[in-house]
Amino acid sequence: MEDIVESCDRTPTPTKSSSQRRYSPIDEELEGLQDVAEQMMHQLTRGTVELDVISIVGMPGQSKTTLVRRLYNNPSIVAHFDVRAWCSFPQTYNVGKLLLEILKQIIAGKRITVGGHSMADMLRKSLMGKRYLIVLDDIWEVEAWDVLRSSFPDDTIRSRIIVTTRYHHLARNLKSHSYPFHLRMLNDDESFKLWQRAAFQGEICPPELFEVGQRVTRGCKGLTDLIIMIAGSIPKKERGDPKLWLKVARELSSHSLDDLLMKMIQSSYDRLEDHLKCCLLYMGLFPNGYEIPVSDLLKWWIAEEFVQNIDTLKLEETSKSCLYDLVDRYLITVTETKSDGEIKYCKVREEVHDFCSRTIRVEKFVQLVVPYNPHQPAVDTDEQRKCMYIHDTMKNEYSSDKAESFGETQGSLEFIAHPKFSIPHRTNLYPLLNDFRLIRVLHLLDMYLESSWVTAFQSLTHLRYLAIFVKELDFKWLSHLLHLQTLRVRSSYTMISPAIWKMAKLRHVDINEFSITWEENERVNIVESSEIVLYNLKTLGMFYMSVAHMTPNFWEKFPNLEELRLHIDEFGDVPDDSVLSRKFDFPSSLKFLSLCDIFLTDEVVLTIARLRHLETLKLSEIYFTGEKLLDLNDNEFPALRVLKLHHVFMMQWICSDASSSFALLETLVIKSCSKLEEIPYSFGDIETLQFIKVISCRKSVLESALQIQEYRREESNFQVQVSYKD
Structure with a gap:
């Protein structure tokens, strides 16, 4: 186990930015x-x-x-x-x-x-x-x-x-x-076609591999998942080597069908780099079939230091590269994607999960110290690295007095996973968490915590990831967590004090609603100080903020911010002209921007258009003064790939040259825009447009989307997918 953990420090830097890669499913698994x-x-x-x-x-x-x-x-x-x-x-x-x-x-x-x-x-x-x-x-x-x-x-x-x-x-x-x-088994021809598409992912199979490829697929006896697993068992850069495939064919001929899958999974696992073994076994902790949210999974891998990079600002890209590597090897499957093509949920293949469960015991990857957990087997108790995994079926079995059964191993505990876990109200967490001083990941977002949680967390100074559901939160209660990278909070009231500036390792702050509260002299001192900067922060929201504070000096405190969810306070009610005409800024590094409950003025649109790296823009509860009109004729969004409009109260949308305004747009989502009459016809000129989703809008909006779809088909024989939902 020590060898595995140490080797995780040597995660290779991805050669291609993972942020540029989208998951593109191919129909290889539907062959036959x-x-x-x-x-x-x-x-x-x-x-x-x-x-x-x-x-x-x-x-x-x-x-x-x-x-x-x-x-x-x-x-x-x-x-x-x-x-x-x-x-x-x-x-x-x-x-x-x-x-x-x-x-x-x-x-x-x-x-x-x-x-x-x-x-x-x-x-x-x-x-x-x-x-x-x-x-x-x-x-x-x-x-x-x-x-x-x-x-x-x-x-x-x-x-x-x-x-x-x-x-x-x-x-x-x-x-x-x-x-x-x-379902029937695939015939030889179908098996070979499936292997080609899975191994070379749409590219042409080298002619010198035809004969050995057919030999490989005949050995799979028509079993779809086995063919796919074999296609991914050899690293992509080595799949053109006939000698490697010949070795696979020989292995297939010497095993029964029952043994073949496990044999190939073992072979795929053995070929993984050590950091990928860590990532895969970690996923095996969850129940078979459990769909894991990828946004959390990538952060957990980083918190556990399975993925590292010389450039700490690129840890998320490195983590995403690991995910795609496991997908490419067909060890995990994608169950849902986002509108921008990114992976939203994934799970371990059923056969791979069985393999992971056994390997966890053999390699003693983690110590499962909850003896009454029916989903995980017990292993020796003398390992240094330990994990507690609690699943929701235990909610009736859990009680604070059972914490005593964890014995002397508590001090070395590193991880708690809580998918959909809930325990009775007024349960005191202190006996459970007080001695678990090495916990790095604590996910309690589905369990409401009583006030005792503040005391229980005082000793958890090694936390890297924390997700909690509480009545209220004052940031100073967590300011001692100096290693914290991710903070997710569901709360009816959250107050972020100046203590946030001490938490230099923060990467993601995801809170349903919060604002930074400080005395005026504190705000001036912090904004004007060049030493107070959160260099690592990548995600911030939902942030309630005054227009007056949205200055370049303030945003310089977050030089690498990529995702911002913002609610501008003054725009909540009908604002006066002085507010509407006020100039303000967004961080220039943004790739994702969500604006909620604001008036969309020309100044706001111009400010957004100045964000040259912006890839995703989401506008929710958007109002207009005067005419209900959105005019984008003189604005360009050069990097925008995804545009989402939700409750945008406009009647007309003017954009006569959409191919210039949205040159790279791939996805357009329009939801509950009840006053909108139609999508500008010029969207049919956007060559990159792939998907239009219309939800709860006028029928005329759908009709305009279908006209755009037909225009694209006639002009370039390129299919724009249109989805509609009442």
């Missing part, structure tokens, strides 16, 4: 499944008007989940159904937890109060009258379906449930109008 996908699309959108259960049966590694995920995220499917939910089944499951998981997706953003009703009743009532799509992924037993089925009403409006399973008898026992889809 196109006919099934077409039939399923028909049954999902047409077929019987009654509720139908569509089941897919196949052995592990046949891409059942991949097929369904592609359909689930298809824009036509998204537009067809009122609500959707995805639920993955562990081998041991809790019905209440599964129902809650589905319910949270159905009533997204609303508070769940069960009251006198059961969770099943609440889910049923939430679905009534809606055309819904529910995915139940990897069901192991008929009893699970029998318990859930009463929660799904049939309002004869073509609602659908998709079930994936590896068991034929389970599919036969589902009462449905559709026959189960039984």
Whole structure:
């Protein structure tokens, strides 16, 4: 283990900036499944008007989940159904937890109060009258379906449930109008095509590899995931070497199908650089099938020092490079992307997760010191590096007196993961955390903390990552955390005092609402001092700020700030002319800017246009004085790739030369802009435009988007994807 940890210090610097790379999924995993996908699309959108259960049966590694995920995220499917939910089944499951998981997706953003009703009743009532799509992924037993089925009403409006399973008898026992889809193995031709696309990612396969490639794929016996794993088992820069593929072919011929997957996963793991082994095993701590938020994962890797870079300002790029390396090797799968193409959620492949669980024990990568955790096995207690992992199924088992069972190992604990974990109110964290002095990552964002948390955190001076949900926060309570890199807070009231300037290692401050409070003499001293600078800060928001304080001198305190979420105080109500005409600045280094609840004046637009590195702009709750008009004719946004408009109260949008104003725009999202009549037709001239998403707008806005789509198709045969949702 010591060798693994030490080697993490030697993370290579990526040769290409990861911030320039977007995840571009290719259809390699649907090879041989196109006919099934077409039939399923028909049954999902047409077929019987009654509720139908569509089941897919196949052995592990046949891409059942991949097929369904592609359909689930298809824009036509998204537009067809009122609500959707995805639920993955562990081998041991809790019905209440599964129902809650589905319910949270159905009533997204609303508070769940069960009251006198059961969770099943609440889910049923939430679905009534809606055309819904529910995915139940990897069901192991008929009893699970029998318990859930009463929660799904049939309002004869073509609602659908998709079930994936590896068991034929389970599919036969589902009462449905559709026959189960039984996935077949790929034939030799399909296997070879899949291997080519996966190994060379759209590029031409060298002719000298044809013969050995066919030998490799024949050895895979038509199993989709095995072909994909093998395609990624050799590093990209070495995939043109026939000798390496010949070695793989020989290995395949000497193993049974049951052993092949694990053999190839072991081979892929052995070829990983040591820092990538750390990153992969770390992901194996989470439950099988758990979708990990990438924005958090990258920060956790940095906090644990798995990724390092001589230039500390580029740690995020290095971390992202590691993620894409694991994706390229097909060890992890992407489950959701952002509108800009960046990866939003990912998970470890099922077979890889099994491998990680075993390797964690063998290599003693972490010590799991919670003996009553059903999701993780226990290992020896004499290791130096230790980890406590608590999952939400433990919420009824946790109590402060059980902290004593951790024994003498507490002082060496480094990490706590808390996905969706909650414990009863008024639980005292102090006995649990007081002696865990080496914790680096503490994620408690889904658990409301009582006031005792302030005392409990006093000894956690090694924290690098902290995410908490509290009633109120005063920054001075955390000012002793001098190693802190990431702070995420959900709070009804947050006050950031001048103590923030002591925390020089801060990289990301993500708080739902906050402002910096200081005496006037303190503000002047800090702003004018050249020594008080947060060089490492990359993300800041949601920041409530006065226009008067938005000066170049202030923003110089954050010379490397890339993401800013800002609420300008004076623009909250109808401002007077003196405020509207006041000049102000944004940090020139910004790549992401979110502005909320402001009046969009010509001065604001000009200030934004001066941000030459800005790639993403999000405008929410935007008002106008006089005419409800957004005129961008004289402004250019040279680096902008993503533009999001949410509750922008304009009637007209003037932009006669969009190809000049938005030369690199790829994604346009318009949501709840109820007064907007149409998208400027000139957006059809933007050669880089790939995606237009319209949500809860006038029908004329959708019609203008479709006109742009048709124009692009006629002019350049280039498809602009249009998505619409009421």
